[in-house]
Amino acid sequence: MGAAGVGLVDCHCHLSDPDFDSDLDDVLEKAKKANIVALVAVAEHSGEFEKIIQLSERYRGFILPCLGVHPVQGLSLEDQRSVTLKDLDAALPIIENYKDQLLAIGEVGLDFSPRFAGTDEQKEEQRQVLIRQIQLAKRLNLPLNVHSRSAGRPTVNLLREQEAETCETVTFDIYLLRNRFTCTRARKTGT
Secondary structure: OOOOOOOEEEEEEOOOOHHHOOOHHHHHHHHHHOOEEEEEEOOOOHHHHHHHHHHHHHOOOOEEEEEOOOOEEOOOHHHOEEOOHHHHHHHHHHHHHOHHHOOEEEEEEEEOOOOOOOOHHHHHHHHHHHHHHHHHHHHHOOOEEEEEEOOHHHHHHHHHHOOHHHOOOEEEEEEEEOOEEEEEEEEOOOO
């Protein structure tokens, strides 16, 4: 291990997934032994929000909560579909309720895989959902945890168009890694 106090942060994990229900404590203990100092727990739909908040309260300072609406909705593979504004409308009051506890808004983004967004209308609705979440993040002064699949350029262009990097005290450095974008949070200086 490197210098004392230095560790790793998993900036995107789905700890609210039912697959972790039976062994979450073991998973977290292994993460700590592997020098993980924090886990950023992201949401995909509003049904996960309460569980993510409960986990963040139970493991305060280790599990850091993000709430947002993913571009693909549906609990099972057979039920997955493109996000709608109705999905976002159901989620917004819950996000507002927990806004002071959040590390970021996420997981949000665009997923133009033909299976989920086969029409221009579905792609546009995903764009509108993302725009509203960018506006929310800016208003709350929170960073975004962004998903992009088959939509790299449209995602980056939309983030730029919406000036996602202009949150009052937060800037975003976006890196493309295997079709996913990660955002690092940094305080602005001198502005």
